[in-house]
Amino acid sequence: MSTRQRHKTKYPGVIYRIPNGEYAGQAEKVFYAIYKQDGKVIEAKIGGQVQHGMTAAKASKIRAEYMTGARLTPQVQRDKDEADKLAEEGKPTFQKLWVHFAEEMQGNTSYKDDRSRWEKHLAPVFGDKTPDEIITLDLDRLKAKLKRDSLSPATTKHVLGLLRRIINFSVIHNRCPRVDPGRLHFAMPKLNNEKTEDLSPDELSRLITAIDQSPDWKAAGVLRLAMLTGMRRGELLALKWGDIDFDKGFLRIVSPKGGKDASIPLNDSATRVLHGLPRTESVYVFPGRNGARSFDLKKPISAIKKAAGLPADFRPCHGLRHFFASTLASSGKVDLHTIQRLLNHQSPSMTQRYAHLRDEAMREASNVMNAIIEDAVNG
Structure with missing residues (x-):
């Protein structure tokens, strides 16, 4: 019997065919639904009597569901599954966006920290989601989780900042649509960044000794210049010989954190440090591998810190920058505006943390006059 021959049932639009061969040793009937949709005749396979336990009555109910859209025909379901699969493959999930973001950012000094933040805190929560699938409440839940994990507000800010940078980068490069800021x-989190790291005279002496005894000339040079100029670690590692004007006694900082190129004066001690550094074929003062820019001197700098016996929370480069500023402020000889320019602070408010040191120096100067007058009166 031909497998194409139709056999009517007592139910309108329900037929069956008898295919060649058997199923599980029994003759099989395969039921089909026939109906019109958008002017087109549809013939959809429903199922076999033996294989699926199908009957004409069941097939009639399924046909009605096909016609109302309550159930998809097997072919339509297959088409939908394929479309969903293709859509899923092209879905701009954060995991995919991170890959493109990371490719561009691998040369940045913050890349290792960003990768750690992504792997530890963001990928487990948002990796399979797209930017338009998360809302502010999801960020609030993330902040609450980080707080439960005893992470600092600064770390939370860095994690959220990374997520925002991934989104902004992806929007700029047309990898995902712009996110609705209303959603x-x-x-x-607000931070208290008023911590001003300082060094006691004894700690300073031990640090200078450890720097002098360090076998790593790059780490030693970076710390010496940080102490004498207040420059940031990234600015020092990016420093090129062509940025230094020894004749005029100035050093150019290219695109510092403040956003614009800047120049700072070189004092005699800083000039001697620079003259004492070995000159390689690299354009960089502190070159990395193959003469390229160096991005990390963490190990040798940490070794110097350990040798000096400095507190665990003292950050060498950052701390020496603060030491530079606080020493100038407490001298009473340098105003805050000048300190702001030396530090390349974008805003005066960033330098304001040193105001109390300047005030104390002025108070001491005022007390000198007070003592002179008292001596004159009592004399």
Whole structure:
């Protein structure tokens, strides 16, 4: 019997065919639904009597569901599954966006920290989601989780900042649509950055000794210049010989954190340090591998810190920058505006943390006059 021959049932639009061969040793009937949709005749396979336990009555109910859209025909379901699969493959999940973001950012000094933040805190939560699938509440839940994990507000800010940078980068490069700020708002935790690291005279002496005894000339040179100029670690590692004007006694900082190129004066001690550094074929003062820019001197700098016996929370480069500023402020000889320019602070408010040191120096100067007058009166 031909497998194409139709056999009517007592139910309108329900037929069956008898295919060649058997199923599980029994003759099989395969039921089909026939109906019109958008002017087109549809013939959809429903199932076999033996294989699926199908009957004409069941097939009639399924046909009605096909016609109303309550159930998809097997072919339509296959087409939908394929379309969903293709859509899923092209879905701009954060995991995919991170890959493109990371490719561009691998040369940055913050890349290792960003990768750690992504792997530890963001990928497990948002890796399979797209930017338009998360809302502000999701960020609030992330902040709450980081707080439960005893992470600092600064770390939380860095994690949220990374997520925002991934989104902005992806939007700029047309990898995902722009996010509605009404649905996703980044409320960053407020930080208390007023910590001003300082060194006691004894700690300073031990640090200078450890620097002098360090076998790593790059780490030693970076710390010496940080102490004498207040420059940031990234600015020192990016420093090129062509940025230094020994004749005029100035050093040019290219695109510092403040956003614009800047020049700072070189004091005699800093000039001697620079003259004492070995000159290689690299354009960089502190070159990395193959003469390229160096991005990390963490190990040798940490070794110097350990040798000096400095506190665990003292950050060598950052701390020496603060030491430079606080020493100038407490001298009473340098105003805050000048300190701001030396530090390349974008805003005066960033230098304001040293105001109390300047005030104390002025108070001591005022007390000198007070003592002179008292001596004159009592004399």
